[in-house]
Amino acid sequence: MPVVSHEPGQEADVVIAGGGVIGTAIGWRAALRGLSVIVADPGWGDAATNVAAGMLAPLSESVFGEQDLLALNLLAASRFPGFAAELERATGLSVGLRTEGTLSVAFDRADNDRLKRLTAFRREAGLEARELDARACRAAEPFLAPSVHGGVLAIGDLSVDNRRYAAALHAAAVAAGVRFLSGRVTAVARRTPGGYAARLAGPGDREGELIGGRAVVLAAGWRTGQIAGIPGYLATAFRPVKGQLLRLRHPEGLPAVLTHTIRAIVTGRDVYLVPRADGEVVVGATQDERDDLDVTAGAVHDLLHDAMSVLPAVSELTLAEARAGLRPGSADNGPVVGWAERSLPAPGQPPSGLLVAAGHFRNGIMLSPVTADAVTSLLTGDQPAADWKPFTPERLQTPQATPYQGSPS
Amino acid sequence: MPVVSHEPGQEADVVIAGGGVIGTAIGWRAALRGLSVIVADPGWGDAATNVAAGMLAPLSESVFGEQDLLALNLLAASRFPGFAAELERATGLSVGLRTEGTLSVAFDRADNDRLKRLTAFRREAGLEARELDARACRAAEPFLAPSVHGGVLAIGDLSVDNRRYAAALHAAAVAAGVRFLSGRVTAVARRTPGGYAARLAGPGDREGELIGGRAVVLAAGWRTGQIAGIPGYLATAFRPVKGQLLRLRHPEGLPAVLTHTIRAIVTGRDVYLVPRADGEVVVGATQDERDDLDVTAGAVHDLLHDAMSVLPAVSELTLAEARAGLRPGSADNGPVVGWAERSLPAPGQPPSGLLVAAGHFRNGIMLSPVTADAVTSLLTGDQPAADWKPFTPERLQTPQATPYQGSPS
Numbered sequence: 001m002p003v004v005s006h007e008p009g010q011e012a013d014v015v016i017a018g019g020g021v022i023g024t025a026i027g028w029r030a031a032l033r034g035l036s037v038i039v040a041d042p043g044w045g046d047a048a049t050n051v052a053a054g055m056l057a058p059l060s061e062s063v064f065g066e067q068d069l070l071a072l073n074l075l076a077a078s079r080f081p082g083f084a085a086e087l088e089r090a091t092g093l094s095v096g097l098r099t100e101g102t103l104s105v106a107f108d109r110a111d112n113d114r115l116k117r118l119t120a121f122r123r124e125a126g127l128e129a130r131e132l133d134a135r136a137c138r139a140a141e142p143f144l145a146p147s148v149h150g151g152v153l154a155i156g157d158l159s160v161d162n163r164r165y166a167a168a169l170h171a172a173a174v175a176a177g178v179r180f181l182s183g184r185v186t187a188v189a190r191r192t193p194g195g196y197a198a199r200l201a202g203p204g205d206r207e208g209e210l211i212g213g214r215a216v217v218l219a220a221g222w223r224t225g226q227i228a229g230i231p232g233y234l235a236t237a238f239r240p241v242k243g244q245l246l247r248l249r250h251p252e253g254l255p256a257v258l259t260h261t262i263r264a265i266v267t268g269r270d271v272y273l274v275p276r277a278d279g280e281v282v283v284g285a286t287q288d289e290r291d292d293l294d295v296t297a298g299a300v301h302d303l304l305h306d307a308m309s310v311l312p313a314v315s316e317l318t319l320a321e322a323r324a325g326l327r328p329g330s331a332d333n334g335p336v337v338g339w340a341e342r343s344l345p346a347p348g349q350p351p352s353g354l355l356v357a358a359g360h361f362r363n364g365i366m367l368s369p370v371t372a373d374a375v376t377s378l379l380t381g382d383q384p385a386a387d388w389k390p391f392t393p394e395r396l397q398t399p400q401a402t403p404y405q406g407s408p409s
Numbered sequence: 410m411p412v413v414s415h416e417p418g419q420e421a422d423v424v425i426a427g428g429g430v431i432g433t434a435i436g437w438r439a440a441l442r443g444l445s446v447i448v449a450d451p452g453w454g455d456a457a458t459n460v461a462a463g464m465l466a467p468l469s470e471s472v473f474g475e476q477d478l479l480a481l482n483l484l485a486a487s488r489f490p491g492f493a494a495e496l497e498r499a500t501g502l503s504v505g506l507r508t509e510g511t512l513s514v515a516f517d518r519a520d521n522d523r524l525k526r527l528t529a530f531r532r533e534a535g536l537e538a539r540e541l542d543a544r545a546c547r548a549a550e551p552f553l554a555p556s557v558h559g560g561v562l563a564i565g566d567l568s569v570d571n572r573r574y575a576a577a578l579h580a581a582a583v584a585a586g587v588r589f590l591s592g593r594v595t596a597v598a599r600r601t602p603g604g605y606a607a608r609l610a611g612p613g614d615r616e617g618e619l620i621g622g623r624a625v626v627l628a629a630g631w632r633t634g635q636i637a638g639i640p641g642y643l644a645t646a647f648r649p650v651k652g653q654l655l656r657l658r659h660p661e662g663l664p665a666v667l668t669h670t671i672r673a674i675v676t677g678r679d680v681y682l683v684p685r686a687d688g689e690v691v692v693g694a695t696q697d698e699r700d701d702l703d704v705t706a707g708a709v710h711d712l713l714h715d716a717m718s719v720l721p722a723v724s725e726l727t728l729a730e731a732r733a734g735l736r737p738g739s740a741d742n743g744p745v746v747g748w749a750e751r752s753l754p755a756p757g758q759p760p761s762g763l764l765v766a767a768g769h770f771r772n773g774i775m776l777s778p779v780t781a782d783a784v785t786s787l788l789t790g791d792q793p794a795a796d797w798k799p800f801t802p803e804r805l806q807t808p809q810a811t812p813y814q815g816s817p818s
Contacts, residue, residue, distance in 0.1 A: 251701070297726045305714065315710065
């Protein structure tokens, strides 16, 4: 890591690179603990935050072989309602939390076999799920396709409106004194005599500005590895995973075509439909190892096809938006949260250093409260929850990692 | 018709209600003949002009039982290139005329039977078409689906970029002195001592303004019948026919996936793909007797599904726009062009009265040059082409007509 002695223009206890839900939640909680905070974000529009379904369903989402992540996700989901309630009290804004639960259904026999295997595994992990026959399914969701012969209702699953949630976080952070700067953190460096500096590239006179802080938090999603001056193993730790999703709306006069989050397996493909309080229905999501934001005809077709296969009335909804975002995938698809570099604090002083909070992949919304808790603990000299232990940056220090090279052509 | 003696604020020889391709083409040609012209349009955004594929293919579009319309469409298609060339010379703008022709293909055996029957009919009507086997189809369009076993190539078919064409018409009209007003013609009335007046509802101080002219041309698409003061049978003559279409684009690096206009019958449904010079591909179109502009999930799905069925590479294109427009359908689906009311001119004077130029349904772009020719002839005391004879307003004077009541709920 380079060392600079240049005196920066702006100072804060904590400088956060990235203003998605992760960076903003950290900023809000750190400010509530009395720290001064600057959040810098370039507003590139590819933030995964804005292209999310907002499902908070750790067990309905869990798959074989991710025990540590499941434990963390369970902690995250249990933390979410209290965090959201505090956020709503602080701002007076609704985040659109829904509590109807998830109805998982299968389209054909093979899909049903896979759903049964997954349900058995999820129950062992603690999922409270009720198996529904065709009649019970239709009682829960009257518009389901006749081909749906049964399903699994997960009662505790929640969902949140990702955009309302992000807007409330931003409002709370601003109210708590967080300063937001429009610009991209291009580099970080240790300063003499103490602390860290982040270099900002941004519009107009912000070009090249240095911002100083006792700690710098790297929360720039899949672009986190592009920041110069970070440890080499972090430069290779993140990759973009493109996702496309649709926002549909109920036209005037059409009753709600669904009330639960519906997850479906349709001839081997996963699709979900998440209803919002305001009549919006989110349909997602594709997953491709690419870094473009193109909305492709094939993805839109497949999402609509699969959604209409389980809920034909979706054809009557209007297409309000089709959008792509880039999820921050890590080398092992788990989040990366902890000290990347730490200066020994003077006696009685809080720790100083470089923190990372990235790689949240498909779970950024759900993990944002516990990530904010963990990073705030680290910033104030406390220990984060034990569930974070498997997700510190050190695990990524392997010699064979190679940097992300862009999408295959 | 009411009679007013109020002195209007603005005067022109010709007042045109409606600034789509029909009204604008008439305005341009009338101005070239030395007439002063005002075109009034509310800019509602539901103009069929903006939601069109721009196919100029009278025979590839023809179906059984529309002989008079076919003759008119053939006249229109033969007139188009010369009109477009004059328009491009006048403005320096390209209208994106393409001459590669139409390749009609069938998806399955039943579709192929229908295509063969239609082709036999179209050949009798004069279509110059070459039947292509699978190999020749793929030579013409290498990305066709393997399931396409043959097709019919119509060599003379053209297409035009509807938006470039509309923009060029507008530029030519302005250059020729046509005045464009932003507002809706809500009523027309005969004036004393002579001529006609149109009442304008529009933003700000244009509310209620009267515009006077020797002739008023009703070219307001499906809303033409909503103008007060017109003969009663015209109030019931037009209805909106909703169409949805998609605009796709080639992402960077992808070669053109088609060069001809492709028309396909896919399990009984018609779909077309029209390539543009700039890499855009228009996919259309649905047809529903509705008056809303909702873009529905079902329509987007079906258009993508059918397009990808014949040209799988469409899945790689990006979805740039999905949009609905309202075609102006008439009681018999033919255009309605001619005098609706005519005052006897003084000796040596040009005729005065109320003209209608609406109901062009699916063929507004193609018919706009010959419609402009016909209306300009009528305005200057000449006879329009004989092919217009079956399409005068009088044919609609039937007692049983009922006004359009809105979409079924």
